[in-house]
Amino acid sequence: MNGNMADAESISLDAADYDPIQHLNLLFPHPSTVSSVHRVSLTLRSEQNALSAQIAARQTAQAYGPDSSLERMQSAQAELGELFRKIETVRARAIQTEQNITSMTADIKRLDGTKRNLTLSMTALKRLQMLTTAYEQLRGLAKARQYRECASLLQAVLQLMRHFNSYRSIDQIATLSRGVGEIQRELLEQVCEDFEIAFAKGEVGGRRATLVEACGVMDALGDTARARLVAWYVNTELREYRQVFRGNDEAGSLDNIGRRYAWFKRMMKGYEEEHASIFPPHWRVGETLAMAFCDGTKDDYRGILEKSMRRVDGAKIDVNLLLSCLQETMDFEQSIERRFSTEPRASIDTLSSADERTHTFNGSISVAFEPYLSLWVESQDKTLAAMIPRYKAQPLLPADEEFSPQAVISSAIELFHFYKLTLSQCAKLSTSDRLLDLAKTLAKYLDEYAQQVLLAILQRPAQTAASTQDIVLVLNTADFWHTNTSQLEENIKKRIDSELVSKVDLTSQADAFLGVASTAVLALVNKVEADCDGAWREMKNTNWSKMESVGDQSSYVGELVTHVNARAEEILAIVVKPHAGPYPRSVQSRCCWTNTS
Template structure:
């Protein structure tokens, strides 16, 4: 009788619960899932049995299939058990087979080891047998090698002895061509016997060979001595040429000794003539020295060059020795003449010497470069052209200080001429003395660079710097000195010319510095610096601008005095622009026109002048307003009109006398606008009625953002309030300041910027009182502006 299916299921679950559950790591579980590639939910690592059962039996109706499901599960369990038993059985059989195969492998390795050992023993036995068989053959082979070497040495020894005898014979007959060949053969054979010097016979033979070559060398020297009697070639030209072939092959210093002998015998007369004879050894006779060498080289090229091989470079060595002798002689001549040096004669001698060196460079420069410096690319210039580069002329460098001293005195005289030259005679935009000075510098630079680019050139650089500073001081001395009186038109032209000249000298000094750095030797290049001199010329231009601004301000001083005399507190109505404004316009028209015309194309400094003058004068105008107290409300309105006119004048001033009027620079407009705005703010506070007192206090604080009671009191005094009236307003100001939240605190000045929308509202409130003056400003100033444009 079968059990109830539900009891079977319960029993199976109880048995499963008794088994230990093995949990794998997530990584291992994931790897196993990828390998098995199964989609069965039972194989999932996060399998939930309750969820799985609910999935199979979603409702009570589905429980009717429980038996079918259980049957399938039992079949699956039975199949898995069967698969597991087969796997376990197969793994057990595999272990047994693996053990058996391991034993078989061990046995095979042991057999292989025994076989290798046996083969090694047999190989050793075979080697011993071969050595016993070939022992006699090796002895015979060594004997053959030694015999062959001995035969070769004996044969070479025989050849050496024979060659030595033939050389002795040929040398005795002065057959130098054959002798040269024999010497070459002997030198090659001697290389094989250097290791046999311990053998007495061979050592004696080598010594005899050395002695023979020395005898041949002495014989050849005697032939040359007999061939050149007193330095002149007598005969045996072919014999001497052949002898050079032998000398060229002989070991040691034979070739150099012969070349030195030839040079010494031909320079003997030169040394006797120019070294021991003061009449022809002076600087004025330098050209005779070089003419003497020129004749000697001509004789060498025509008669002697065929004797010596070209690779000996005998002519070059001859010139080199001549140059060193000449350098020594001239060094002594210059030292004796140092205290009474004739600079003109010295420079002529130096120029003649440099021309001579240039000719030697041209003749010997190319192959010297190839040998001494190696091949050079097209982009890299060698530091010298040959060994003759300044080989003699460098001895003049310590004495070029006399030349620098002459240039110093010359520049001193020229500077005195510049001081005496009137500035107003100039017709160009810069003083002609500046262009003359830099032209002279350029000529002197070129001339000195030809003579030396070493220490004397550095001395010239310092000389230039010295007189540039002197010239800057000269320019400063020509600027107008009296700053208390109005500047005249001539003084304006002088000042502008000097400003232009300072600017020109600043730029040209930079170019001069670059040129000097380019010419001077590399080691002195960091010492070329004209910063101090450039600063001096910049100071000249800067000082000139200050003098020009202050001088033209003095020209406008009468207009400001006229402004002070006007009764601003009792004006009854606002009219056209005041007379002092017209005077200012006329004065600026005449003075600034002269300045603009003199500045010419130097717009940089004219713009600088306009900026400085506008800032300075409008600041002075602002301070003058405080001296016009009291100023009534009508007076303030008139001043506002005048201020607007002044702004137009200054805007037009930037283009005065300009061929192509254009919009003034933004920086200049900003300076003028800022200064005029400051004046307008002051006048608008004065325009404000003091009743109610809170109104004028609020207007002042909004326009100036200034909590200084002293400054505020100055405005009240300018407005002409009485002491009692001032006290009421001051009390309101003091009540207002502690609670004021505007940033900046007490500034102590009457300058400030508008503060946001409050400022806009205050301006709108104030502008109502000045609206009626707008048309008067425009109509009253239209003629003046039109007149400036026509001019």
């Protein structure tokens, strides 16, 4: 027991691996040691009391000793207070230093402000002096019509005047600003007057130099002044044109459309020889003149066409005349488009360097004809309506042309070229609703050609039934139009306006020609079938019940094979594979199916 107690006392309660169970087992290793529980309890309590006393003593020493936490806390608070006092002292010194520096630099700042204001005042005064001097000089030059000097001086005056926009509340500046505005108006009116007098008296050649310099003044005055002078010149040049062609029904009629364009060419020739050198190139006066001519002519045509549609006698415009005028107009538009599109652009250093050419002459006049192109479409409709009966009555091939396996009915070739020419012509005239109307007209007569011409050949009565060669011609023609109808649709879609593309559809027409081709194949098969009628009758009339012997082959079979082979070879010889595509195989398949069913 004593040994166990010694071992138990040797165990440190502070050990990291302390195990209370092990400790208890050492204190009470055997049931007989339970009687010592009271003594062990007293020992433990005594040990606990001793430890408690030690803890209390140490706590007291820690709290009230010379290095206690309370004293350290009080010392820290005192040091912190001292630190705050030092910081406040430094802050007060910094404020005082800033005040001293501000006081020292205040005079310097006032001096800098005074220098800046003095510089601005001197600059403004110098500019005002320059403006006043330039203004007085400009007044004198304007009266003397010395436009070259006026142009450069006016630019300087306007540039200087912009510096005083914020000073217009000052009476003297406001008065000077009004004076500058007044001299601008005087120069504008003076230059316009000089141009009017020179043109009215025919003195353009003698005063050319003055007018050229005057254009420089107009450039300095700005876009509004320049536009006024150009508008006056354009109206002056076109006055005669308007008087001749608007005031005279005969001269202004569509029959004399060529006279309008001839007049314009003479006018432009005179402009280039006499007036073009007066105006700066970047003004593009020639182009403006041409555009004004086109606008006026377009309005004239609209009036003429509207008047023609309201004729009392009910007669319509001659379609051929309409097309002739339209074609001549489009040729004219293209000529002036080429003329002005090749002109050199203004230099990036010119005042109008940002002015890009945003318009085109194509369609500038011909747009007036577009609402009346329906008459042309109606004319094409009538032409096609007359062609279909003629195609139906005429021979499939010309008299001087022999049949060939690749041949196509001559009317199909003629119709194809007519469609091609008509489509090309319409696309030049209009790519909008009129082209869509034409597409519908072409589709209409493709259907009629398929039904009334091609299918009618295959549906002739027995006494005038189509020959094998005629059927092959129909087959070739149907295949030709099936291919070209799809290409025609794509061609129209490429030319028509994008918003109308979805309305172009020739699928039903292509399918119609495919149906004609199928009917032609069936007609060829019927040819084979007709040759076999005798053999089939023999088979039908045979009394099978009285036959006494059975042979390898009935008599009608040999005849049937002979007829099938002969007719099939004839047909397949002219339904050539490279040209006819799947049709030879279709003929063979249908023949087999017919004879086996």
